[in-house]
Amino acid sequence: MNSIRSVFKVGYGPSSSHTIGPARAAEIFAKKNPYSTRFQVTLFGSLAATGIGHGTDVSIKKSFHPAEVSVIWKEDAVLPLNPNGMFFEAFDSSGNVSGSWEVYSIGGGDLKDKSGLVEAAHGCYHHNTMSLIMNEVKREGITLWEYVERCEGKEIWDHLAGVWSVMEKSIKSGLNDEGVLPGMIRLQKKAGLYHARSKQASGVTKDMGILFSFALAVSEQNASNGLVVTAPTCGSAGVLPAVLAFLKKKDKLPQIKILRGLAIAGLIGALIKENASISGAEVGCQGEIGSGCAMAAAAATQIMGGTPAQIEYAAEMGMEHNLGLTCDPVLGYVQIPCIERNAIAAGKAIECAIYALFSDGGHKINLDAIIETMNVTGRDLQSAYRETGKGGIARIWTDFNSQIDK
Numbered sequence: 001m002n003s004i005r006s007v008f009k010v011g012y013g014p015s016s017s018h019t020i021g022p023a024r025a026a027e028i029f030a031k032k033n034p035y036s037t038r039f040q041v042t043l044f045g046s047l048a049a050t051g052i053g054h055g056t057d058v059s060i061k062k063s064f065h066p067a068e069v070s071v072i073w074k075e076d077a078v079l080p081l082n083p084n085g086m087f088f089e090a091f092d093s094s095g096n097v098s099g100s101w102e103v104y105s106i107g108g109g110d111l112k113d114k115s116g117l118v119e120a121a122h123g124c125y126h127h128n129t130m131s132l133i134m135n136e137v138k139r140e141g142i143t144l145w146e147y148v149e150r151c152e153g154k155e156i157w158d159h160l161a162g163v164w165s166v167m168e169k170s171i172k173s174g175l176n177d178e179g180v181l182p183g184m185i186r187l188q189k190k191a192g193l194y195h196a197r198s199k200q201a202s203g204v205t206k207d208m209g210i211l212f213s214f215a216l217a218v219s220e221q222n223a224s225n226g227l228v229v230t231a232p233t234c235g236s237a238g239v240l241p242a243v244l245a246f247l248k249k250k251d252k253l254p255q256i257k258i259l260r261g262l263a264i265a266g267l268i269g270a271l272i273k274e275n276a277s278i279s280g281a282e283v284g285c286q287g288e289i290g291s292g293c294a295m296a297a298a299a300a301t302q303i304m305g306g307t308p309a310q311i312e313y314a315a316e317m318g319m320e321h322n323l324g325l326t327c328d329p330v331l332g333y334v335q336i337p338c339i340e341r342n343a344i345a346a347g348k349a350i351e352c353a354i355y356a357l358f359s360d361g362g363h364k365i366n367l368d369a370i371i372e373t374m375n376v377t378g379r380d381l382q383s384a385y386r387e388t389g390k391g392g393i394a395r396i397w398t399d400f401n402s403q404i405d406k
Contacts, residue, residue, distance in 0.1 A: 001123060001124075001125035001127065001128040001270055001271070001274045002120060002122065002123050002124075002125075002270060002273070002274070003122055003123070003124050003125075003152060003270070004148065004152065004156070004263065004266025004267060004269065004270050005152075005156075005159060005266075006108070006110065006120070006270065006273065007108065007230070007231070007232045007265075007266045007269035007270055007273065007295075008160075008163045008229050008230060008231065008232075008262075008266060008269075009108065009109045009229065009230045010162075010163070010166050010227065010228075010229055011023075011109060011227070011228070011230065011234070012225050012226065012227055012228075013221065013222030013223060013224070013225050013226055013228055013234045013237070013334065014054055014055065014222050014223050014224075014225060014234060014235075014333070014334035015054045015055075015056075015233075015234050015235060015334055016107065016108050016109040016230045016233040016234040016235070017047075017084055017105045017106070017107050017108070017109075017233065017279055017280070017281060017387075018047060018050065018051060018054035018055070018056045018059075018084075018105070019054060019055055019056060019059040019225075019234070020059075020109035020230070020234065021084070021105030021106070021107075021109050021110065021111055022041075022043075022047070022056050022059055022060050022086060022105055023059040023060060023062065023063045024063075024109060024111060025086060025088070025101075025103050025105065025111050025118075026039075026041070026059075026060045026063035026064055026088070027063045028111075028118065028119070029088045029090070029099075029101050029103075030063060030064055030067070032090075032099060032101075033090035033098060033099045035092075035098075036067065036090035036091060036092065036098060036099070037067050037068060037091075037093070038067060038068045038069075038070075038090075038091045039064050039067055039068070039069045039070075039088065039089065039090055039091070040069070040070045040071075040072065040088075040089045040091070041060055041069065041070070041071050041072070041086060041087070041088055041089075042071075042072040042074060042086065042087040042089075043056060043057075043071065043072065043073055043074065043085075043086055044074050044075075044077050044078055044079050044083075044084075044085035044086070044087070045074075045075065045077070045078040045079070045082075045083040045084060045085055045281070045388075046075075046083040046084055046280075046281035046383075046386065046387045046388050047083070047084040047085065047086065047105060047281070048073040048074050048075035049075040049332070049387070049388040049389050049390065050329060050332030050387055050388065050389045051073065051332070052073075052332055053183065053329065053331050053332020053333040053334075053389070054332055054333070054334065055225065056071075057071040075388070079102065079104070081104050081112065081114070082104035082105075082106050082112065082279070082281070082282065083279075083281040083282060083383070083386065083387070083388075084104055084105040084106065084107075084279065084281045085102070085103075085104050086102070086103050086104065086105065087100065087101070087102050088100060088101040088102075088103065101113065102114065103118065106277070106279055106282070107232075107233060107273075107277060107278040107279030107280070107281075107282065107287070107288075108230050108232050108233050108273065108278050108279075109230055110273075124151045124152055124153075125151045125270070126151070128271070128274050128275065129271070129275070129368045130271055130312055130315075130366065130367040130368050130371075131366060131368050133147060133267075133271075134308060134309070134312060137308050138308070143308065144263075144264050144267065144302065144308050144311055145260040145263045145264055145302065147267075148263040148264070148266070148267055149263070152263075156263065157259055160259045160262045160263060160266075161255070161259060163229055163262060164244070164255070164258055164259065164262060166227060166228070166229050167218070167228075167229050167231075167240075167241035167244070167245070168241075168245065169227070170217065170218045170221045170222075170226065170227065170228050170229070170237075170241065171214050171217045171218055171241055171242075171245055172217075173217070173221055173226060174189075174191045174192075174216065174217025174218055174219075174220050174221045174226075175191050175192050175195050175213065175214075175217045176192065177189055177191070177192065177217075177220065177221070177224070178192055181220065181223045181224060181333075181335055182223070182224060182225070183331065183333045183335065184331055184333075185330060185331060185333055185335055185336060187223075187335050187336065187339075189216075189220045189224075190216055190220070191213050191214075191216035191217035191220050192213075192217075194209055194212050194213035194216055195209070195210065195213035195214075195217075197209060198210045198212075198213055207246075207250070208347060210246055210249065210250075211242055211243070211246045211343075211346050211347060211350065212242075212343040212346070212347070214238075214241065214242035214245045214246055214346070215238040215239060215241075215242035215342045215343040215345075215346040216238065216339060216342070216343055217238070217242075218237050218238035218241050218242065218342070219237065219238035219334075219338065219339040219342040219343070220339060222234050222235075222237050222238070222334060223333065223334050223335050223338075223339060229241070231265070231269070231292055231295065232269040232272070232273065232278045232288070232291050232292065232295065233278055233279075233280070233288045233291075233292075234334065235280060235285070235288045235289070235327075235334050235338050236288040236289050236291065236292030236293075236342060236345070237292075237342070238339070238342035238343070238346070239289065239292035239293055239295070239296045239342050239345045239346050239349060240262075240265055240292060240295055240296045240299065242296075242342070242343070242346040243296040243299060243300050243346050243349050243350060244258050244261055244262070244296075244299060244303075246346075246350075247261075247300060247303050247304070253303065257303050258303070260302055260303070261299035261300070261302050261303045262299065264298045264299050264301075264302040264311060265295035265296065265298055265299040266295075267298075268291075268294050268295045268298045268315045268367075269291060269295050271367070271368075271371065272287075272291045272294070272319075272371055272374075275368070275371050275372065275375070276371050276372070276374055276375035276378070277375060277378065278291050279387075280327035280386065280387040281327070281386055281387040281388075282378060282379070282386065283374060283375060283377070283378020283379060283381070283386070284324070284325055284326045284327045284377075284378050284381050284385055284386050284387075285322075285325040285326055285327040285328075285338075285341065286319070286322050286323055286324060286325040286374050286377065286378060287374065287378055288327070289322055289325055289341050289342070289345045290318070290319045290322030290323070290325055290374060291319065292342070292345060293318040293319065293321075293322055293345040293346075293348055293349045293352070294315040294316070294318035294319040294322075294349075294367075295315070295318070296318065296345070296346060296349035297314040297315055297317060297318035297348075297349040297350075297352035297353050297356075298311050298312075298314055298315040298318070298353075300314070300349055300350055300352075300353035301313075301314040301315075301352075301353040301356050301357060304353060304354075304357060305357075306353070306356060306357055306361075307361055308361075309360070309361025309362070310356040310357055310359065310360075310361040311356070312361070312366065312367050313356040313359060313361050313362075313363050314349075314352045314353045314355070314356035314357075315352075315367050316363065316365065316366060316367040316370050317352040317355060317356065318348065318349055318352045319367070319370045319371065319374055320365070320370050320373075321348065321352070322345070322348075323370075323373060323374060323377055324377055324381075325341075326381065326385035326386075326391065326392045327385065327386055327387040328385060328387075328389070328391055328392030328393045328394040328395070329387065329389060329394060330389075330393060330394050330397045330398075331389070331394070331397070331398075332389050332394075336393065336397070337393055
């Protein structure tokens with residue numbers, strides 16, 4: 001199984017699969033064809049269907065700048081390996097094709113072609129299921145974060161400190177930002193308002209208001225093309241930072257506690273990537289928000305003193321109670337219902353952690369089974385509910401507004 005470094009990538013929103021992945025692919029292809037001054041990129045399937053709202057073409061053109069680039073959209077055609085397919089072509093001075101590449105943006109900024117993962121993170125784990133990991137930590141008498149350290153090396157803490165720094169900056173920037181999000185929806189930014197109102201509240205209302213404001217802050221930064229950390233995707237980037245920042249503020253936690261939580265979250269994310277998918281185009285939003293919720297629930301349980309069994313239970317619930325969640329972004333923007341979902345999933349992650357902490361960690365369905373269930377459920381979903389913008393809220397929004405216009 002790959003390093004947790006592959007789970008946490010720093011990049012600009014609004015989408016790891018639609019902006020970070022394609023931009024990265026364009027940079028790689030441009031380096032392979034340094035003497036070409038003209039390129040053509042054909043986008044297929046889900047990548048084409050919601051690419052305009054996600055700013056896919058803009059990201060690709062920036063990566064090729066100053067070369068001339070044409071983008072072709074083929075939303076009704078799907079390449080064989082993944083719904084987010086791309087075909088790059090480079091041209092020489094005579095107009096002849098001098099290079100080509102079929103590549104796929106598979107979620108979380110990762111790329112795959114016919115040879116496998118492109119520039120993949122190194123595999124440093126001997127186990128690829130939670131059951132095997134749980135057996136290992138029980139046999140060795142160690143915690144899950146110690147298991148991560150053994151596999152990754154002590155240098156992982158410096159890496160996670162950098163990840164946490166970006167997450168905190170995203171929250172701070174989002175809380176101070178105001179105005180309207182880019183795009184045709186004209187959605188108002190709410191993070192700062194929610195945070196201000198939380199200060200006037202008390203008890204659980206105050207706590208939830210703070211938690212929501214943190215999640216909104218990161219998600220709104222993502223929707224504004226700001227710098228965020230995939231957790232495990234841009235579309236779910238607000239869940240984990242919100243939970244960690246909330247616990248840090250509430251309990252005045254030292255940074256090492258936060259970093260251990262991040263390590264556990266990364267482990268859960270890596271397991272999901274290894275055994276299923278985090279791509280909304282492949283398995284719906286359960287692969288993004290569901291994964292983010294599971295990661296945050298596990299991190300919260302670790303921070304609040306949970307045992308390995310309780311941590312695994314919290315992660316299982318975080319995914320289980322997001323099963324079947326569809327990916328249906330209105331007009332292709334990572335705004336409705338995406339931003340709100342981050343806030344609600346952050347609250348659910350805390351609830352899963354508390355529920356697990358009240359238990360002894362025993363339960364009938366383990367995390368491995370739920371990851372497999374999510375994978376099968378996602379692939380059973382109709383394509384309209386997997387990031388194409390043709391079903392669910394995206395379709396109802398379009399139909400409703402077209403009737404109003406009439």
